[in-house]
Amino acid sequence: MRGVGLFTFGGPEVLQVVDLPEAHAGAGQVRIRNHAATVNPTDTSLRSGARAEQMKADPPPYVPGMEAAGIVDEVGAGVTGVKIGDAVLAIVVPKGSQGAYREQLVLDARSVVRAPAGTTHGEAASLPMNGLTARQALDKLGLSPGQVIAVTGAAGAFGGYVVQLAKADGLTVIADASESDEALVKSLGADIVVRRGEDVAPRIRQHFPNGVDGLADGAVLKEKVIPAVKDGGGFASVRGFQGVPTRDIRFSMVSVSGYAFEHDKLDRLRQLVEAGKIALRVAATYPPEQAAEAHRRLEAHGTRGRIVITF
Numbered sequence: 464m465r466g467v468g469l470f471t472f473g474g475p476e477v478l479q480v481v482d483l484p485e486a487h488a489g490a491g492q493v494r495i496r497n498h499a500a501t502v503n504p505t506d507t508s509l510r511s512g513a514r515a516e517q518m519k520a521d522p523p524p525y526v527p528g529m530e531a532a533g534i535v536d537e538v539g540a541g542v543t544g545v546k547i548g549d550a551v552l553a554i555v556v557p558k559g560s561q562g563a564y565r566e567q568l569v570l571d572a573r574s575v576v577r578a579p580a581g582t583t584h585g586e587a588a589s590l591p592m593n594g595l596t597a598r599q600a601l602d603k604l605g606l607s608p609g610q611v612i613a614v615t616g617a618a619g620a621f622g623g624y625v626v627q628l629a630k631a632d633g634l635t636v637i638a639d640a641s642e643s644d645e646a647l648v649k650s651l652g653a654d655i656v657v658r659r660g661e662d663v664a665p666r667i668r669q670h671f672p673n674g675v676d677g678l679a680d681g682a683v684l685k686e687k688v689i690p691a692v693k694d695g696g697g698f699a700s701v702r703g704f705q706g707v708p709t710r711d712i713r714f715s716m717v718s719v720s721g722y723a724f725e726h727d728k729l730d731r732l733r734q735l736v737e738a739g740k741i742a743l744r745v746a747a748t749y750p751p752e753q754a755a756e757a758h759r760r761l762e763a764h765g766t767r768g769r770i771v772i773t774f
Contacts, residue, residue, distance in 0.1 A: 466565030467754040467772065468524030472512030475755035475762070481524045483560055486569045487537060493545060493575045494537035495553060499584035499748075500563035501530040502757045502770040503592060503620070509557060510758065521559030528563025528772075529555050529719070532578055532588035542572045544726075550578040554591040554729060556720050563588075564754065566774045573724040579736035579743075586743040589620070589769035594732040594741070596719040597624035597679070600699040601632060603715035604677035608633030613667050613691050616681025617653060618644035618767060621701060624741065625679045626651045631740045637670055639663050639682065647767065651742065664691040680704070744768030 468481040488494040506527035508514060518525060532552040535545050545551055553575045555563040578587035600621075606612055612629050616622040617638035629636050630652035639659035640648040648656050657666040661684060667675060674693030682688075685704045692698055694710040699717050706714035722728060735741045746768035749757040757770050 464565065464567045465751060465774065466524070466526050466560065467751045468526040468560060468562075468564065469510055470523040470525075472510065472515055475510070475758035477510065478754045478758065480751050481526075483524075483526070483565055483567075486567060488539040488569050490540040491542060491572055492539040492569055493535055493542060493551070493572045495531065495533045495551060495568045495570065495575070496536045497531045497533040497563065497566055497568050498774055499532045499588035500528040500565075500772045500774070501588050501592070502754075502761050502772060503529060504761070505529055505592075506564075507758055507762055509562075518559075524560055525557075526560045526562035526564050527557055528565075529557065529592040530588045530590070531555055531563040531568055532584040533568075533774075535575075539572070544572070545575060545577060550584070550587070551575050552578045552587040552591050552733070554595060554719070554723050556723050564751070564772060571724060573726040574729070576726065576730040576733050579733050582736070582743060583745075585745045585748055585769075585771040585773065588771060589743050589745055590732055590736065590741070591729060592719055593620040594624050594628075595722045595725065595729060596621055596701060596717055597628050598728055598732065599719065599722050600625060600679045600701070600715070600717045601628055603699050603717060604679070604697040606632070606634055606677050606697070609635070610676040611635045611637065611671055613675040613678040613688075614638040614653070614681060615659070615663060615678070615684055615688055617648045617651070617656075619681050620744075620769060622679070622681030623648075623651050623744070625681065626653050627741050628735070631735060637667055637675065644767070661687050664688050667691040746770055748773050
């Protein structure tokens with residue numbers, strides 16, 4: 464069974480097609496014949512060795528990948544909701560060779576839901592990780608309908624999902640974008656779009672002089688964008704930024720692994736896609752043999768939509 468993995472950390476060139484042993488679904492598990500795995504910044508971080516210390520207990524090859532989509536081909540005892548032959552998507556927390564870059568995946572059934580009707584495997588695979596990360600950010604901010612959220616990095620995968628989910632939650636959204644991405648961000652549902660940049664906070668304040676109720680920092684501007692948040696507001700970070708206590712702002716760190724088994728939240732994302740509330744974006748697909756090129760493209764920045772490895 465083929466996968467894409469690495470034996471040593473480094474640049475994209477360390478990725479190679481590897482042969483992995485077949486696995487079977489146990490109780491409460493689902494086996495997927497995987498057809499698509501997205502390429503995300505977490506994957507390039509794993510490949511580069513940024514998480515080497517946490518991974519040293521597991522033998523290589525290390526297989527990256529946190530999102531997958533394919534067909535159920537084995538179901539363990541006690542599993543309900545999906546059956547053999549169903550098209551599904553899944554959130555994956557990589558451990559050793561158990562990442563999404565492989566033809567066959569055995570996962571806890573709580574991490575697997577039916578794919579949205581009418582989607583390709585690549586489109587379905589683009590939903591779980593960034594969709595759940597966006598959902599977690601909004602949950603941690605805890606805003607109510609009618610309140611205002613600012614989203615940085617709104618043209619990216621995480622930011623784009625925050626914009627769409629925030630609108631579905633009844634929030635007012637002010638988001639950043641480059642001139643070339645403005646139409647895209649508006650199409651995702653942003654009520655107000657301001658020019659992106661490290662000095663975006665005063666542009667947000669021009670529209671909301673007292674600050675916004677919450678901010679999701681997809682652009683990882685960290686302390687540079689805190690001034691956009693009102694006293695007592697919320698700030699959600701995707702890269703572990705804790706913030707220094709100031710003006711009673713609530714800082715929350717978002718990590719999708721905490722939602723890996725949130726089946727109902729994952730299935731709700733599927734429902735929103737089917738209802739036309741979430742758009743799925745695929746930028747390009749690559750075969751396993753070109754995984755290195757897929758990583759190079761992502762690291763060149765500027766990609767709009769997910770890059771997908773297809774099996």
